[in-house]
Each structure stands twice: as structure tokens, then as C-alpha cells.
Amino acid sequence: MKRIITANVNGIRAAERKGFFAWMKSQNADVVCVQEIKAQEDQLDDKFYPEGTHTYYKPAEKKGYSGTGLYCKQKPDRVIFSPW
Structure with a gap:
């Protein structure tokens, strides 16, 4: 089973300063959106x-x-960016 989580970071640079990447690593998720x-x-x-x-x-x-x-x-088989 894969673990997928999502987060509204309200600014990735601010989130990084507040420890987002340490938190993300501690979650042991397969995919983080x-x-x-x-x-x-x-x-x-x-x-x-x-x-x-990746x-x-x-x-x-x-x-x-x-x-x-x-x-x-x-690494995903492919990543598609939607036009909307």
C-alpha cells in the first residue's frame, strides 16, 4: 500500500524555514503533494x-x-501538467 499525503504550504520557502522538509521526511510517505x-x-x-x-x-x-x-x-512513469 502506498502512503500519499497532501499539504497546503502557503509558500514553500516559508514552509522550508519552519521545518517542512524535516516533517515531510518523518511522514515516510511515498508521495507528497x-x-x-x-x-x-x-x-x-x-x-x-x-x-x-523525485x-x-x-x-x-x-x-x-x-x-x-x-x-x-x-520516479513516476510520467508527470503530466494539466492546462487548468
Whole structure:
């Protein structure tokens, strides 16, 4: 059985400062979905790509708004970004 969890982080950079990635690791989830990342990928350094995790971000078109992220223990067969 796979463990999948989701979290509204209300800003991935703020969540990281508050210990999000340590919490995420402690959950031992196979997949973690996050919403409201509020960052563009060029604003994220290595700490936002946890070692041993396949990481995917889909930022909002407008900086500082919404966006989603996906952290997977195993590499997915494919990741599709929906147009809506």
C-alpha cells in the first residue's frame, strides 16, 4: 500500500524555514503533494529538491501566486501538467 499525503504550504520557502522538509521526511510517505508553493523554480535552491526524492514543481504563471509541487520516492512513469 502506498502512503500519499497532501499539504497546503502557503509558500514553500516559508514552509522550508519552519521545518517542512524535516516533517515531510518523518511522514515516510511515498508521495507528497503540496499546494500554494508561491515560488518560481528559479527562486528555489538545492534544499527544495530533497535528496532521494523525485521533485516536480508547477509554479503559477504570475509570481507569488499558487503553484503546486510533487515529491515522490520512486520516479513516476510520467508527470503530466494539466492546462487548468
